[in-house]
Amino acid sequence: MGQFILRRIGLMLITSICLTFIVFFLTNLFPNLEKLAKTQGNFRMSEAEVTSFLEDRGYLQPLPVKYGQWLGVLPGYIIEGKDGTIRGKCIKPGMQLKDATKFCGVLQGDWGFSTVFKDDIGKLVLIRLSLTGKLMFWVMLLMIPSALIIGILAGMREGSRTDRTLSTISITTTATPEYVSGVIFIAVFSSTAFGLKWFKGTATKAMEDANFENFFLPVLTIALYGMGYIARMTRASMAEVMTAQYIRTARLKGVSFTNIVMKHALRNALIAPFTVIMLQFPWLLNGVVIVETLFNYKGFGWVLVQAAGNNDIELLLAVSAVSVVVVLLTQLISDIGYVYLNPRISVT
Numbered sequence: 001m002g003q004f005i006l007r008r009i010g011l012m013l014i015t016s017i018c019l020t021f022i023v024f025f026l027t028n029l030f031p032n033l034e035k036l037a038k039t040q041g042n043f044r045m046s047e048a049e050v051t052s053f054l055e056d057r058g059y060l061q062p063l064p065v066k067y068g069q070w071l072g073v074l075p076g077y078i079i080e081g082k083d084g085t086i087r088g089k090c091i092k093p094g095m096q097l098k099d100a101t102k103f104c105g106v107l108q109g110d111w112g113f114s115t116v117f118k119d120d121i122g123k124l125v126l127i128r129l130s131l132t133g134k135l136m137f138w139v140m141l142l143m144i145p146s147a148l149i150i151g152i153l154a155g156m157r158e159g160s161r162t163d164r165t166l167s168t169i170s171i172t173t174t175a176t177p178e179y180v181s182g183v184i185f186i187a188v189f190s191s192t193a194f195g196l197k198w199f200k201g202t203a204t205k206a207m208e209d210a211n212f213e214n215f216f217l218p219v220l221t222i223a224l225y226g227m228g229y230i231a232r233m234t235r236a237s238m239a240e241v242m243t244a245q246y247i248r249t250a251r252l253k254g255v256s257f258t259n260i261v262m263k264h265a266l267r268n269a270l271i272a273p274f275t276v277i278m279l280q281f282p283w284l285l286n287g288v289v290i291v292e293t294l295f296n297y298k299g300f301g302w303v304l305v306q307a308a309g310n311n312d313i314e315l316l317l318a319v320s321a322v323s324v325v326v327v328l329l330t331q332l333i334s335d336i337g338y339v340y341l342n343p344r345i346s347v348t
Contacts, residue, residue: 008335012328016321023320024067027313033059035311040115055079056087070112070317072105106321112314116306121318125303129322131207132292132299135218136284143223144230144277151234151273156261158239167235174228182221182294189217203295218295222288226280233276238269271338278334282327 037053038045045053054060058069058077068074069089076089078100090104104110111121154166173181206215241247242265250260289301300319307315 004339005332005336008332012332016324016328019324020317020321021067023324024070024317025063027316028059028063028066032311032313036115036313039311058087058089068105070105072103072107072110074105075102076100076104111318114307114312114315116310116312116315121315124315125300125318125322128298128300128303131297132285132288132301134210135222135288135292135297135299136281138215138219139222139226139284140280142219143227143280146223147227147230148234148270148273150227150231152238152261152266152269154231154235155238155242155269158242163235167232170228170231170235172228173224174232176225177290178221178225178288179290179294181224182217182291185217185221186294203297207298218291218297221295222284222291226283230273230276230280234269234273237272238265241265241269244268274337275334278330278337281330282323285323285326 033054034050036059037050041049041053051060056079058066058079061069061077065074069076076091078086078088078091080086088100090100090102090110092100101108109122111125113119114121114124117124150166150170154163154170157163203214203218206218244265247260247265250264251257255264285300288299289305291297292299292302293305300322303315304319306312307319
């Protein structure tokens, strides 16, 4: 198992480097850089002024060099501008050249400075990531048990009325987009139109003080959408296990139906849903953009939209890098859990 984990970690490092380099290449295309220059300078800048602006800030260096500086494996650039000012990647505002470090990239914990939020990117991403993490925690706490219970109950007796009812509910929740269910919930439970103004707070207030009134609707909106998919997968896996030969043997031996489900069928039925559940973490990290925007909850997805919409290259790179790491880590945890749930898999 140890060698398996080390191999996967090595593969994760290679994959993360490749993916972040692709994102770095796409965000550093000249049209994006030109838009950045005009946003920071003047929209009426000439081509020569744009080129001068980008040269003074190190944007026109070779792509591998810029990527190495961003990672922190190459020394940061130092450029003397045409106006006599000295700029460098590791030179912060108000810092003297002699006080600047040689390396200042991701590996040194320096993610850069946001041109939109005018703040340190590392601090900004950490705060927004914690807000989305809080949202993810309550979504998973509601979504996973509910989905597993629905899927198990439906799969225990395939074709029964309970199965058809729960399957219909699961399909309906998955087929309804978050922006539709979210608007419906807001209209029904938060406005005076239906006389059911049960949730008086807003999700923006939940960023500082989350409670049932201001946090339940965004949690419910996300949980319902993901719940149906997990429930359907659990139902299919449970229905397949219940027709296995060893389950029939247990029934012939007189084992109670409850013991058959809990002691024999449940563990094998959870193998496929476990993988699906682990895939929900990357989706919740970046896929809740619509819900965070709809409820004005300024989490990680909201920052991603702001970075992309305002061409904040450094922030967009940081958000993309964090997303890549989260996806790869969840895949690693999923593979390890899959091995423990299914003893027939060998990792030697």
